[in-house]
Structure formats: structure tokens, C-alpha cells
Amino acid sequence: MANISMRQMLEAGVHFGHQTRYWNPKMAPFIFGQRNKIHIINLEKTLPLYSEAMNFIGSLAANRGTILFVATKRAAQEVTEQEAKRCGMPYVNHRWLGGMLTNFKTVRQSIKRLKELEAMGQDGSLERVSKKEGLMLQRELAKLNRSLAGIKDMAGLPDALFVIDVGYEKIAVSEAAKLGIPVVGVVDTNNRPEGVDYVIPGNDDAIRAIQLYAQGAADAVIEGRGSVAQMAGSPDEFVELSETGAVAAERPAKKVTKATVKSAPRRAPMKTEAAGETAGEVAKKRTAAKPSRPTAKPKTATTRTKPKTSSTK
Structure with a gap:
């Protein structure tokens, strides 16, 4: 090197x-x-x-x-x-x-000030201040640029x-x-x-x-x-070996297209072993074959009245 x-x-x-x-x-x-x-x-x-x-x-x-x-x-x-x-x-x-x-924290503040003055010079802010203040800012910019221009992009x-x-x-x-x-x-x-x-x-x-x-x-x-x-930039290559240990010929990679992607087969409805009917049809027949239970009579609430007894003194 x-x-x-x-x-x-x-x-x-x-x-x-x-x-x-x-x-x-x-x-x-x-x-x-x-x-x-x-x-x-x-x-x-x-x-x-x-x-x-x-x-x-x-x-x-x-x-x-x-x-x-x-x-x-x-x-x-x-x-x-x-x-x-x-x-x-x-x-x-x-x-x-x-x-x-050793005091890079303070130097970083000076770098921040340098970037602020450069931004002011680019957007024309230095031209809008007074002449005296503009000269002072330009001198400050030149001083900081002379000492810190080479490290202003150094993050740490x-x-x-x-x-x-x-x-x-x-x-x-x-x-x-x-x-x-x-x-x-x-x-x-x-x-x-x-x-x-x-x-x-x-x-x-x-x-x-x-x-x-x-x-x-x-x-x-x-x-x-x-x-x-x-x-x-150079990815790892996969080398396939034959049974004898020799390098096998490279196989062209298959392109995946919409035609090659097969949809999953739909689930077939369940069939009963005896009649070949669907489970839904069997359930309907079972419910129709069951006898209907008699409906119970509603119970009426009865109130008992105590006989009145006349008390004689």
C-alpha cells in the first residue's frame, strides 16, 4: 500500500x-x-x-x-x-x-459559529447589517476560517x-x-x-x-x-460440487414470473363415507329427523290467602 x-x-x-x-x-x-x-x-x-x-x-x-x-x-x-x-x-x-x-467541546462551539457566519454570507445577511458590524463579522469569519477550515467537517x-x-x-x-x-x-x-x-x-x-x-x-x-x-461490491458466489468432488456446471437461475406462481388448491368440502353427501346436508337431515319436544306449559304463580279469624273478647 x-x-x-x-x-x-x-x-x-x-x-x-x-x-x-x-x-x-x-x-x-x-x-x-x-x-x-x-x-x-x-x-x-x-x-x-x-x-x-x-x-x-x-x-x-x-x-x-x-x-x-x-x-x-x-x-x-x-x-x-x-x-x-x-x-x-x-x-x-x-x-x-x-x-x-483535549478541549474539543469548546472547539466544536467555534466550528458552529464558523458555519453560522458562512451561512450569513451565503444568504446575504452580512450585507443587511451596518457597515461597522459587517466588517467585524467578516474579520471574525476570516479568523475562524484560517484556524478551523480544515476541521469544520470533523464530527468528533x-x-x-x-x-x-x-x-x-x-x-x-x-x-x-x-x-x-x-x-x-x-x-x-x-x-x-x-x-x-x-x-x-x-x-x-x-x-x-x-x-x-x-x-x-x-x-x-x-x-x-x-x-x-x-x-x-463483489457478493459471495455459491459453488456446487458434483459427487466426485469436481465443480459442477453453473445452472442458470430461474426467473420467477406470474405464470410460474401456482395458487394453493382450495379445500374440498367434507363428504360422508356412507352416502357421499356434504357435512352440511347431513346435519340438516339429522335435525329434521329428530322428534320435536313438547313445549312445557308456563307455570302460573299462585298466591295463598290466610283465612281471617274474628277474635272475641
Whole structure:
């Protein structure tokens, strides 16, 4: 995924590090040597680490994960924005706002305000306010757009960070470490690899090298999403085997039409075994053959009167 050869890295200048007096001893395992007081990075170690990082980004994108591209230094701003937009991922290419990850609830309110101002500009509400208020709203819109334009469509915290120059973006790396968000970072010889989950030892100042990193990450995202779409588009096939174990010939699927659908047979009326008559006819004959019972006479209520006796004193 996003295969890059060592020759491409050499042509982009990935192997050039910083001056020897600015080096970080923790980067010693990735340094090949020095030339003209400049450290040379060992590309034999950079290439497999780069491939591992790109495979991680591709697998994360295949699982519909979000990778935040972070590169605020001047040499990487334009390239990062282009590649992040190409693969449909959020990005930060201007100043990193403190708490952009750890205080994302407040940042979300700022994003909501940015969308409100954009809606006001589209429906012409900014033109109906006073001139002074309109200028203030336009300045607020420009400020929010400069800082939050790349993450205004990000619904929540990202699943990973892709950082160019971890020393320059140390605040972003520290916030990601606090929240347990994995970091894929380009680490030069003057920075320390601590806090970076997937280290890419390489030059983080050359424009061609930065373009190589960003383009590779964007390609990994696109390939990861493409593999998922390809798997979803190809349904599983049912293979029928013969008695000998060989693959049987495919049978054409039968088309279901109205003519092939048969209605269920109606239930026949019950017949008696003796005369072959229906059950209803037999019941009528039985009721007609039964003698009618005499009707009982209605009982009349009788009242008894006590004889009156005359009492003599």
C-alpha cells in the first residue's frame, strides 16, 4: 500500500538530517553517519518503518477511521492542504490552537459559529447589517476560517494523527498522547521519537520530502477505502460440487414470473363415507329427523290467602 522505493526517497532528499550539533541522541539508531557536519539518515531503516506506517493508515481508513493531517510550518502548509482534501480527511495547516483535542467541546462551539457566519454570507445577511458590524463579522469569519477550515467537517476526535515535524507540532503530539490517539510522525535527527507510535525517520524540511510523505499518506487512505468498496461490491458466489468432488456446471437461475406462481388448491368440502353427501346436508337431515319436544306449559304463580279469624273478647 502506497509503495515507495528507496531511489524515490534519495531523489526527494529524505536521507538528509540536521547539523550534527543539533542532533538528539535518541535518534542514533536511525542515523547512518555524517557528512560535512550533517547527519545522514539510514534509509534501510526508514523504508520499512514508512511502509508500516502507511499500512496502518490504510487499515484505519478501511475501517472508516479519521486521520487528521497536521503540518503548520510554512513549507508544508500548501502540500498538506492539497493532499488532505484529495483523500477527504481533515487537516490543520495553520496555527495549532491549544486544546484542539483535549478541549474539543469548546472547539466544536467555534466550528458552529464558523458555519453560522458562512451561512450569513451565503444568504446575504452580512450585507443587511451596518457597515461597522459587517466588517467585524467578516474579520471574525476570516479568523475562524484560517484556524478551523480544515476541521469544520470533523464530527468528533480523530482516530489518528499524521504529523510532519513532531518537534514543531509538539503540542498536538502531547494532546494526542493524553487522549491515547495514535500518532504517525516524521521525525528528523534533531527531534526525539517519544510519544510517536509510528516513527518515520526522515527529512522534515525539504519540500519534496514533505510532498512525498503527504502524498503517500493520502494514497494509503484512498487505497484503504477503495479496498472496502471493492469487497462490498463483489457478493459471495455459491459453488456446487458434483459427487466426485469436481465443480459442477453453473445452472442458470430461474426467473420467477406470474405464470410460474401456482395458487394453493382450495379445500374440498367434507363428504360422508356412507352416502357421499356434504357435512352440511347431513346435519340438516339429522335435525329434521329428530322428534320435536313438547313445549312445557308456563307455570302460573299462585298466591295463598290466610283465612281471617274474628277474635272475641
